[in-house]
Amino acid sequence: MINLDDVNTVVGFLITWIIRDSERFKGQSRNRAIDRHLEELARVVTEKLDDDSLISRVRTEVSQTTELRPRTRHDLISALSMAMADREWAMQLHGLVSTLEEIADSAAEPPDSKSRGAVVSNTISGMVHGTVVQVDNIHGDISIRRERE
Numbered sequence: 001m002i003n004l005d006d007v008n009t010v011v012g013f014l015i016t017w018i019i020r021d022s023e024r025f026k027g028q029s030r031n032r033a034i035d036r037h038l039e040e041l042a043r044v045v046t047e048k049l050d051d052d053s054l055i056s057r058v059r060t061e062v063s064q065t066t067e068l069r070p071r072t073r074h075d076l077i078s079a080l081s082m083a084m085a086d087r088e089w090a091m092q093l094h095g096l097v098s099t100l101e102e103i104a105d106s107a108a109e110p111p112d113s114k115s116r117g118a119v120v121s122n123t124i125s126g127m128v129h130g131t132v133v134q135v136d137n138i139h140g141d142i143s144i145r146r147e148r149e
Helices: 004-021 032-049 052-065 070-083 087-108
Strands: none
Touching: 004 032, 004 052, 004 070, 004 087, 032 052, 032 070, 032 087, 052 070
C-alpha cells in the first residue's frame, strides 16, 4: 500500500512529468515507456484530486522554477494523502509508481560489456529532504535553491 515515501515519490514523478512536458524539453525524451506511464500517473492524480487551483499552482511553479514552493508541496502531499482513503485508487497509483520505478531502474542499469554506454556520475552534497528521482538523462546544469519561508 502507499505510504508517505510513496506519496513523495508521486510528487517527484509529477514534477518530472511537468518538466518533461514543458516546451523546454518537448521531444527530448528517449524513453517512451516512461513518458507514457508518467502521463498516466498525472492523469490518474489530476482526475482524482479534482482541484484545478492546486494542479494549476503545481504546474505553474514547476514550469517556472522546476520545483515547488514548500506550501504548495505541503498542499499536494496533503491532498494525495487524503485521496489514499480510496483503496482502489491507491492500489492503481501504487501500481503506476512500481512500474515507473522498474522502468527507471532498468533504464539506469549499466550497459553490458559489448555495448558502448555513457558513464553516469551523480553527486549530491548538502542536506536532501524528500525523495530524489532521476528518470532519464539530464542535460545541462541543475541548481537547487533554498527558498526562505
